[in-house]
Amino acid sequence: MPDLGSYAFHVLASYGATSLVILLVIIWSYLKHERARKTLLSVEEKVNEK
Amino acid sequence: MSFWEYANPVKFLKLSGSLLPYVSILAAITIIAGLSWGFFFTPDDYKQGATVKILYVHVPSAFVAINAWFMMLVASIIWLVRRHHVSALAAKAAAPIGIAMTIIGLVTGALWGQPMWGTWWEWDPKLTSFLILFLFYLGYIILWAAVEDPDTAADLTSVLCIVGSVFAVLSRYATNFWNQGLHQDASLSIDKEEHVADVFYYPLIVVMAGFVLLFVALVLLNTRSEIMKRRAGAIMVRSGI
Numbered sequence: 140m141p142d143l144g145s146y147a148f149h150v151l152a153s154y155g156a157t158s159l160v161i162l163l164v165i166i167w168s169y170l171k172h173e174r175a176r177k178t179l180l181s182v183e184e185k186v187n188e189k
Numbered sequence: 190m191s192f193w194e195y196a197n198p199v200k201f202l203k204l205s206g207s208l209l210p211y212v213s214i215l216a217a218i219t220i221i222a223g224l225s226w227g228f229f230f231t232p233d234d235y236k237q238g239a240t241v242k243i244l245y246v247h248v249p250s251a252f253v254a255i256n257a258w259f260m261m262l263v264a265s266i267i268w269l270v271r272r273h274h275v276s277a278l279a280a281k282a283a284a285p286i287g288i289a290m291t292i293i294g295l296v297t298g299a300l301w302g303q304p305m306w307g308t309w310w311e312w313d314p315k316l317t318s319f320l321i322l323f324l325f326y327l328g329y330i331i332l333w334a335a336v337e338d339p340d341t342a343a344d345l346t347s348v349l350c351i352v353g354s355v356f357a358v359l360s361r362y363a364t365n366f367w368n369q370g371l372h373q374d375a376s377l378s379i380d381k382e383e384h385v386a387d388v389f390y391y392p393l394i395v396v397m398a399g400f401v402l403l404f405v406a407l408v409l410l411n412t413r414s415e416i417m418k419r420r421a422g423a424i425m426v427r428s429g430i
Contacts, residue, residue, distance in 0.1 A: 141229060143239040149304050150242050153297040154228070157246040160296075161403070164289045168410045175417035182421045186428050 196273035198416045205409040212406040219399030227392035234389075243301040244385070245393060249400035250293035251319070251360075257287035257404060258322065258350070258357040261329075265347035275416065277343035280350065281333055282411030286404055288326035295323060315372040318359035325353035339419070 143150050195201050227245035234241035264280035267273055298316065299309040310316065329346055336342035359366070384390060424430070 141239065141242075143242075146239045146304055149300045150239055153243045153246050153300045154224075156296045156300070157250065157293050160289050160293050164286060164407060167285070168407050168414070172410050172414045172417075175414040175421070179417040179421040179424075182424045182430060185430050186424055189428065 193271075193273070196271075196275050198275055198420065201275050202413060202416060205413055209406060209409050209413075212402055212409065216399055216402035216406050219395055219402055221399075223392050223395030223397075223399050227389075227396060231388055231392060237305060240301055240304055241389065243297055244389060245396045247294060247297040247301055248393060249397045250290045250297065252397055253400045253404050254287055254290035254294050254319075254322065255357050255360050256401075257283050257290060258326075258353060260408075261287065261350050262354050262357075265350040268343055269347050274343075274419070275412065277339075277347070278415040278419070279408060279412045280346070281343075282415055283404075283408045284326060284330050284333070285411065286407045288323065288330065290400075290404075291319070291323040291326055294319065313363075313372050314367045314369065315360065315363035318356050318363050321356045322353065322360050325349070325356060329353070 195204060224245055228242055231242070233239050261280040261283050264276040264283070267276040268280065298319075302311070303309045329349055332346050332349060333342050336345060363372070385393065
């Protein structure tokens with residue numbers, strides 16, 4: 140771990156905030172994709188059953 | 190094979206499905222490698238000390254935030270001119286990633302500004318135009334959600350995107366247009382004399398490549414979601430489910 144001295148809070152908070160926002164966007168995008176995929180599959184199944 | 194063939198949703202889903210795993214893995218490797226290089230293996234700056242390490246998250250996020258808007262602009266113009274639905278959906282899909290990158294840029298900028306300038310925020314031309322770009326992203330997302338008819342929403346948001354491009358350009362070039370404010374000149378430039386020292390430059394380029402790949406991966410994923418959602422809706426209307 141590099142010595143960040145008196146700037147430790149600013150540097151670590153920057154990396155922490157960046158990681159958090161990126162992680163949230165990835166999770167949100169993945170969940171949205173899964174929801175859309177499942178909806179499309181179930182709609183296609185219903186149409187095929189008809 | 191023409192580029193426009195990928196405006197066909199089925200072909201787009203097929204191509205994006207096969208590209209997505211590779212782009213995602215490459216993005217993860219590049220970001221982790223670049224950030225580790227920058228954080229652990231580069232020296233402190235002689236003026237800014239350890240805060241220079243914020244460069245590796247601030248510059249790539251601001252770069253993607255501004256260029257995501259330009260990507261949305263191109264997609265919006267394609268929609269307005271050629272009426273390809275995939276391009277309108279790609280623009281819509283890019284907006285949440287763009288706003289996330291803008292938030293990272295604003296937060297890390299404040300965290301860098303406080304120890305270096307003595308203030309978290311300053312109404313300087315570059316910072317102000319970047320904040321306005323954030324508001325345009327917000328307006329763009331709200332407009333898509335507020336208008337019920339998807340084609341009308343795509344038309345209105347495309348016009349908003351063209352107007353907002355002024356602030357994307359200003360965010361990038363404000364320090365060139367106005368020789369005032371606290372923000373420094375661009376960290377990267379085609380002119381080698383202008384950009385940061387090589388020891389910071391190379392890891393920065395790696396992280397930037399990683400952020401661009403992450404943006405591409407997330408836009409592909411979100412565009413796929415939008416296409417699937419719209420397709421499910423169309424099937425339901427057609428078959429009366």
